[in-house]
Amino acid sequence: MNKNGQLLRTALSSYSFLENEVWEEFEHFFIEKSIAKNEMIWENGEVCKHLVFIVKGAVRSFSMAHGNELTNNFYFDSDLFYDDYSFISQKPCFNNYQTLEDTDLLLIPRSALYLMFNKYKSFERLGRIVVECRYIELYESMTRKSNQSAGENYRYLMEHAKKVIQRVPLKMVASYLNITPEHLSRIRKSYASPRAKIA
Template identity: 30%
Template sequence: MLHLIPYLEPMKYQEAEIVQLLTTAFQDKTVHNAYYEAAQEKAFKKGDLLLEQGQICRYSYEILSGSVRGYYLKDGREVTTAFCFAGDPVLSLESATRQTPSQETFEVLEDAVIEVVSIEKLLQLRQRFPVFEKVWTLSIEAYAIWLEERLASLQFATAKERYDQLVDRYPEIIRKAQLQHIASYLGITLETLSRIRAR
C-alpha cells in the first residue's frame, strides 16, 4: 500500500510510523480485506499517461515496479516536477482533494505495474477506518516537508548540489530518465547538467 504516503524519502521517521500503523491494522482481516477489495493491480506501458493536465484526478496510484514522471506544460514546454519509483505514490493532491482539473501530467517512463485505488474508495476507507485517516494525515505532513525541502534546494543549493542530492536519493534516475527531464527538474539547462556530469 500506500497512495497515502507521498514522497516519504526525507521523512524516514514518519514512514516508520506509517508502516507500523498499517502492519498492525492489516492484522485485522476486515481492514485488510476492505483495502484489497478497493485496490487493483494493473500493468502500464511506457508512454501511458496516468493523469493528463486538464483531467480530474480520480485515482491514486502506487508504483510496484517501473517509474513515472510528473510535469507541467508551460508555453508548450514540459517542466518536470517529480520522479516516482517503486514504492512511491502518484496523484495530484489538489485535483484529488478538490476534484478540480489537474495542472500536472503523469507519464509512465517504463513498463510498470501499479496498484490503483479510486479517490472515492480511498475516502470511504478513511471514513470507515481511523487508521487510514491517521496515515493520510501523516502522509500530508511528509509531503509538505518534502515541498519545503525542494523549495529550499531550488532557492539555495547550487546546481551541482541539487544534482548530487537527486542522484543520492534516486541513483537509478540516470538510467531511467532522459537528461533533459532531469535538467528541467533541477531547474538548470541541459548544457549545465552535461558540465556537472563531466566533472
C-alpha cells in the same frame, strides 16, 4: 493478500499500523493496471480520482510553459502519489503524469479512501500521517531546488536519489534541475573530476 497488495502494505506500514481486518477491507478496492512506456496516467485538464502505488516502473510529472516541458517530480517502485490539487479539490490537473518505463500500478479510488477514512480511525490516522510526510518531502524538495545551485542539486540526486540518475533520460533530469542539457553535461563532467568545482 496478493503480492502487489503486500508491497503496498509494507510501504504503508512505515507510516502507521493498520489492523488486519481494516486492511482486508481496504484491499478489495485495489485495481491492478499495467501501462506501457511513455503513456499518460493523467493529463492537464483531467481530474485525479485515484491514489497510485507503483509496483514496478517509473513516472514523471511535468507541466508546460511557453511550449517547454518543466519536470516537477519523479516516482519509482513502491512510491505513492497523486495530483495533490486535483485529488483534493476534484478540479482539473495542471500537471501531466507520464510513464518513463513499462509500469505496473495499483490504483485506489478516491471514493474508497474517503469511505475508509470515515469508517476507521486507524485508517484516518494513516492517511493524515502520509499526507503530512508528503507535504514535508515536497516542501524540502522545492526549497532545496530553489536555494541551491544546479550543481548542488545534481549532487543531491547522486547521493540521495540515484534512481533519477540511473533511470531518467538526461534531458528530463536537466528539466527537473531547470537547466539546459548542455549545462547538465558540464556539471556531470565537473562532478567526475575530484578537483573541479560544481557550479
